[in-house]
């Protein structure tokens with residue numbers, strides 16, 4: 754596994770992107786809306802990983818609820834694995850709890866989330882990129 758990205762919940766995406774770009778000196782940024790998850794995302798490309806800033810696109814968004822209860826900050830880390838289905842099976846056999854089934858993410862990825870209770874308080878995404 755490798756760390757694919759670190760995701761941070763923010764109140765105002767456009768403001769947050771400017772600040773992150775200034776502080777980190779990163780020029781390369783892409784925007785993407787994932788309507789199924791109720792988020793708009795700014796992706797800051799680092800050497801071997803990404804930081805994703807996320808804002809809610811609707812009141813029912815899980816990000817909206819997160820911001821209301823915890824405020825801005827680290828939302829999840831994402832670990833990339835080559836075989837997400839195999840990893841999920843292995844983890845489930847070890848009693849790991851998940852939030853939802855494996856499902857399509859952005860750009861042909863497959864994703865699911867490990868419940869933070871199974872990883873000492875850190876919401877963790879598992880993702881698989883499409884084979885090249």
Ligand code: CO
Pocket residue numbers: 758760805829831878
């Ligand atoms: Co993510």
